[in-house]
Amino acid sequence: MRDLLEHLRGHGDRVAVLTDTQQMSYGGLADRVSEAADRLGDTRRLVMLETRNDIPTLVHYLAALASGHVVLPVPAGRDHSELLATYDPDVVIDAAGMCHRRPGSAHTLHENLTLLLSTSGSTGSPKSVRLSRRNLLSNATAIADYLDIRENDRAATTLPMSYCYGLSVIHSHLLRGAALILSEDSVVDDEFWTLFRHHGGTTFAGVPYTFDLLDRVGFDTMDLPDLRYLTQAGGRLAPERVRRYAELGAARGWQLFVMYGATEATARMAYLPPELAAEHPGCIGRPIPGGSFTIEPLDGWPADDTAGELVYRGPNVMMGYAHGSADLARGDEVDALHTGDIARRRPDGLYEVIGRSSRFVKMYGLRIDLQRVETALRDRGVTALCTDLDERLVVAATAPRDRDEVARLAADTAGIPSTAVHAVVVSELPVLPTGKPDYPAVRALVDALDDTALDDTAPQASDLATVVADVLHIDRNQVDPDASFIDLGGNSLTYVAMSVRLERALGRLPADWQRLPLRELQRRAVPRRRWTATLETSVALRAIAIVLIVGSHATLFEMWGGAHVLLGIAGYNFGRFCLTPAPRGHRVRHLRTTIAWIAIPSIVWVAVALVMTDDYHLSNLLLANKILGPHDSMTAGRLWFVEVLVWILVALAALCLLPAADRAERRWPFAFAATFLAVGLALRYDVLGLNLGREAWFTMLAFWFFAAGWAAAKATTAWQRVAVTVALVVGLYGYFGNTHRELLVLTGFVLLIWLPAIRCPAGLTVAAGVVAEASLYTYLTHFQVYALFEGHPALGAAGSIVVGVLLTQAVTLVRRRMRERRPTLSAPAVPARR
Known part of the structure; x- marks a missing residue:
C-alpha cells in the first residue's frame, strides 16, 4: 500500500480529520503519515497498534499500511498479554509511544497479508482474521459505492478503530476524500453532539446498542441539519425499530442503511436500500457490489424448506484464520464464507436471515x-x-x-x-x-x-434504582433501569444527594453520570480507594459558598461573594440538567419542577417568618421584593438570591417554550449561552446608560453570573473555557470595588470551569455533600437562626448549618413517608421503552 501516500496527497487541501481542537488536511495527514512511516522503517514487520479514536492512532495505522507492515489493532485499556505471547509483534505502539521490540522481524509474513483483526465473538482471543490489501480495498470501494460517499461527507467515529465496522468507516471515507470527525465520546455525551453539529457531521455508524442510547437521549427531536444517513450493523436490529428509524429519517431528511457483515468478510456483505427499510425491515437486503450469496443445504434442516445456510463469495472474503504467529505465512485459504446464518431468498431478490445454525440446540x-x-x-x-x-x-x-x-x-x-x-x-x-x-x-x-452464588454485595442496577427512588421520592417500580437520573426527574437540587449516594455505592463516577442509563452507569463506574472519594467541584463549591454566606452574615468572619458563586453554580447546573438532548416539552417540565423545588419552600418559610418576625413583607411571599419593594428595608432584601434565581429560571423556561430558541440552543449550545453572557456583561457595564450602580449587585442584573456558569457547562474545548474565564476576569474587575471579594468569586468560577472533580477523604466527601444538599434550607433559615445567638457568632453560624441540615433531612423523611403511603399502581415516571 505504498501508493497510500500518493492517494492522500491527491486530495491536497481538502479536510481529512476533525477533532474538538484540530483540523487537518489530506496533505497535512500525508506528511504526518510519512514521518511515522519513516520511524517504522522499511523492514516489513508485525505491528500491534493500541487504538483510540484520535489522530495519533489514525496516523500510525495509515503509516503501517503505507510502509507495507502487517497491523494488529487492539482496543486501548485492555490486557493484551495473551495476544503478545501468541503473535510476538515486532513493534508495539501504545499511548507511551512506539516500541521497537527488535530491529527486524521474527515472522514470515505472507506478501498479501495486511491486517489481523480479532474475530467479533472473541475479542482478546488469539484467534484472528487474516485480511489482505485486496480485501480492504474491495470492501471499502463497495461500501463507498452503495452509500454514495462524497468528498463533502463528514463521518463521526462512534465505534472502536479495532473493530472491523469502525475501520470500514475510516477506509471508505478516506478512499473518497471525505472527512473523519474523530471522537472518543459516546452518543450519550453532549460533547459528541456539539462536535458533530459544529463540524457539519453527515453520518455516523451504530450497532444495536448505539440505537438504544439514541432512544435515551431524544435523538428523534435533535436538530442535525447536515445529517445525510445513518448506518447500522453489528447485530440484528429489531424490525420494528428499523421501521421506526427509517420513517423518522424519511420525515427528517436523512436515510437509514441497515447492513449485514462479518469480520471474515472484512466488514460488509449486504445492505438494505433505505427506500426498502420501512417496508421490509426484517431483511438484510442485497449483496454488496462485487459480492454474491447462495443458499446451501444445512444438515438437520428440512430438505423441503427453501431456507438453508447463507454462503457469501466476493473479493472481500478473508484469507483465513490465524491462531498463532506461524499462520501469518499462510496464503488465501477461503473462497466462500459459510456464515452460519439460516436465510431465505425472497421472490423480490432480498435476503432474509431467519436464524443461526450455531444458535440451535437440541433438548x-x-x-x-x-x-x-x-x-x-x-x-x-x-x-x-x-x-x-x-x-x-x-x-x-x-x-x-x-x-x-x-x-x-x-x-x-x-x-x-x-x-x-x-x-x-x-x-x-x-x-x-x-x-x-x-x-x-x-x-x-x-x-x-x-x-x-452471585455476590450479593455487588451493586446492581436494581440497587441503584432503589437509591434513585429514595433520593427522588418516587416509587421503586417507577424507576426504569434504562433511564438516567435526568430522565427520572433529577435536577440540580437532588443532584448532590444522588452523587454522594452513588459514589458510596459504585465508587468513582464518570463525569457524565447524570445522563447515563442506570445500567450504563454501573458498567462505567470506576472502583475507588477505600479511604478516598471523588467530590465534584460544583458540590464542594456549593458547600463552601453556603458556609461563607452564613459565617459572613453571622459576623464570624467577613468573606463576601458566596451568593454570587452559588448563582454561577445554578447556571452551571442549568446547562447540565435542564438543557439536555431531551425533547423540548421534557426540558420545560424539568425546569418547572426545578422552579417549584426552590420557590415552594421559600414561600412557605417566608409565610412562617411573617408570623413569627418582622423580617419580611408581603412582597416576599411572591418572591418579588426586588420588583415590588419596599426597597428601603434592611431585611426584605435578604432573599435576593432566591428571588433572582427563581425569576431567571422562569424567564428561561418561557424561552425554552419557543421552538426557534430551542433549535438554536441545540445546534449552538456554547454560542447560545455565550450570547446571554455577552448581554449580561453589557448590562453590567450599563451600555444603555441606566445608571443602576451597585444596585445591580443584588438584582436581576446579576444574571451574568448565572450566564457565566451556564456557558462554563457548555464549554467543551479549551478555547471556550479560556473565553469564559477571560469574560469573568473582565466582568469582575472593579465590580464590587473590593479586590478580595472579586478574587474569591473568580477563584470559585475558575475551579468550576477547569477542575471538574477533586479527590478527598471519603468522610469529607459525605460531609460536604450533606452541607451542599442543605444549602437552600440553610440559606432560607439562617437569618432567623443566627440571630438567636447574639454575641456568639460561631454558635450562630454552626446552628444555622445544623438547622438547615436537619430541616432538609426532615423534609426528605416526610416526602419518603408520603411516597410509601401512595398507591403503588402509579403511572411510570418516564415513558415506556419503545
Missing part, C-alpha cells in the same frame, strides 16, 4: 432456536440472552425480573421443563466492546451462580 428431542426464544421473551417484556450449557438452556435476564419467573417464561417458550432452564438475573446484559452480546460471559455468570 428433549426438540430443535430450539435460541434467537427465537430471546425474541419471544422480549415480546413478553423480558430482555434476555439465551445460550446452552451442559444440556441446559441458560438465560440471563435484566433486573428487576425474578429468576423463577424468567425460567418459567423461557421454558414455556422453548417447550421444555422449567428444570432444564437455568436463569440468572443481572443488572446489565454482558456485551462485547463492539456492542454485540457476549454469550461466553452469560455462561460464566451461570457458572459463578452454581459455584458461589
Whole structure:
C-alpha cells in the first residue's frame, strides 16, 4: 500500500480529520503519515497498534499500511498479554509511544497479508482474521459505492478503530476524500453532539446498542441539519425499530442503511436500500457490489424448506484464520464464507436471515432456536440472552425480573421443563466492546451462580434504582433501569444527594453520570480507594459558598461573594440538567419542577417568618421584593438570591417554550449561552446608560453570573473555557470595588470551569455533600437562626448549618413517608421503552 501516500496527497487541501481542537488536511495527514512511516522503517514487520479514536492512532495505522507492515489493532485499556505471547509483534505502539521490540522481524509474513483483526465473538482471543490489501480495498470501494460517499461527507467515529465496522468507516471515507470527525465520546455525551453539529457531521455508524442510547437521549427531536444517513450493523436490529428509524429519517431528511457483515468478510456483505427499510425491515437486503450469496443445504434442516445456510463469495472474503504467529505465512485459504446464518431468498431478490445454525440446540428431542426464544421473551417484556450449557438452556435476564419467573417464561417458550432452564438475573446484559452480546460471559455468570452464588454485595442496577427512588421520592417500580437520573426527574437540587449516594455505592463516577442509563452507569463506574472519594467541584463549591454566606452574615468572619458563586453554580447546573438532548416539552417540565423545588419552600418559610418576625413583607411571599419593594428595608432584601434565581429560571423556561430558541440552543449550545453572557456583561457595564450602580449587585442584573456558569457547562474545548474565564476576569474587575471579594468569586468560577472533580477523604466527601444538599434550607433559615445567638457568632453560624441540615433531612423523611403511603399502581415516571 505504498501508493497510500500518493492517494492522500491527491486530495491536497481538502479536510481529512476533525477533532474538538484540530483540523487537518489530506496533505497535512500525508506528511504526518510519512514521518511515522519513516520511524517504522522499511523492514516489513508485525505491528500491534493500541487504538483510540484520535489522530495519533489514525496516523500510525495509515503509516503501517503505507510502509507495507502487517497491523494488529487492539482496543486501548485492555490486557493484551495473551495476544503478545501468541503473535510476538515486532513493534508495539501504545499511548507511551512506539516500541521497537527488535530491529527486524521474527515472522514470515505472507506478501498479501495486511491486517489481523480479532474475530467479533472473541475479542482478546488469539484467534484472528487474516485480511489482505485486496480485501480492504474491495470492501471499502463497495461500501463507498452503495452509500454514495462524497468528498463533502463528514463521518463521526462512534465505534472502536479495532473493530472491523469502525475501520470500514475510516477506509471508505478516506478512499473518497471525505472527512473523519474523530471522537472518543459516546452518543450519550453532549460533547459528541456539539462536535458533530459544529463540524457539519453527515453520518455516523451504530450497532444495536448505539440505537438504544439514541432512544435515551431524544435523538428523534435533535436538530442535525447536515445529517445525510445513518448506518447500522453489528447485530440484528429489531424490525420494528428499523421501521421506526427509517420513517423518522424519511420525515427528517436523512436515510437509514441497515447492513449485514462479518469480520471474515472484512466488514460488509449486504445492505438494505433505505427506500426498502420501512417496508421490509426484517431483511438484510442485497449483496454488496462485487459480492454474491447462495443458499446451501444445512444438515438437520428440512430438505423441503427453501431456507438453508447463507454462503457469501466476493473479493472481500478473508484469507483465513490465524491462531498463532506461524499462520501469518499462510496464503488465501477461503473462497466462500459459510456464515452460519439460516436465510431465505425472497421472490423480490432480498435476503432474509431467519436464524443461526450455531444458535440451535437440541433438548428433549426438540430443535430450539435460541434467537427465537430471546425474541419471544422480549415480546413478553423480558430482555434476555439465551445460550446452552451442559444440556441446559441458560438465560440471563435484566433486573428487576425474578429468576423463577424468567425460567418459567423461557421454558414455556422453548417447550421444555422449567428444570432444564437455568436463569440468572443481572443488572446489565454482558456485551462485547463492539456492542454485540457476549454469550461466553452469560455462561460464566451461570457458572459463578452454581459455584458461589452471585455476590450479593455487588451493586446492581436494581440497587441503584432503589437509591434513585429514595433520593427522588418516587416509587421503586417507577424507576426504569434504562433511564438516567435526568430522565427520572433529577435536577440540580437532588443532584448532590444522588452523587454522594452513588459514589458510596459504585465508587468513582464518570463525569457524565447524570445522563447515563442506570445500567450504563454501573458498567462505567470506576472502583475507588477505600479511604478516598471523588467530590465534584460544583458540590464542594456549593458547600463552601453556603458556609461563607452564613459565617459572613453571622459576623464570624467577613468573606463576601458566596451568593454570587452559588448563582454561577445554578447556571452551571442549568446547562447540565435542564438543557439536555431531551425533547423540548421534557426540558420545560424539568425546569418547572426545578422552579417549584426552590420557590415552594421559600414561600412557605417566608409565610412562617411573617408570623413569627418582622423580617419580611408581603412582597416576599411572591418572591418579588426586588420588583415590588419596599426597597428601603434592611431585611426584605435578604432573599435576593432566591428571588433572582427563581425569576431567571422562569424567564428561561418561557424561552425554552419557543421552538426557534430551542433549535438554536441545540445546534449552538456554547454560542447560545455565550450570547446571554455577552448581554449580561453589557448590562453590567450599563451600555444603555441606566445608571443602576451597585444596585445591580443584588438584582436581576446579576444574571451574568448565572450566564457565566451556564456557558462554563457548555464549554467543551479549551478555547471556550479560556473565553469564559477571560469574560469573568473582565466582568469582575472593579465590580464590587473590593479586590478580595472579586478574587474569591473568580477563584470559585475558575475551579468550576477547569477542575471538574477533586479527590478527598471519603468522610469529607459525605460531609460536604450533606452541607451542599442543605444549602437552600440553610440559606432560607439562617437569618432567623443566627440571630438567636447574639454575641456568639460561631454558635450562630454552626446552628444555622445544623438547622438547615436537619430541616432538609426532615423534609426528605416526610416526602419518603408520603411516597410509601401512595398507591403503588402509579403511572411510570418516564415513558415506556419503545
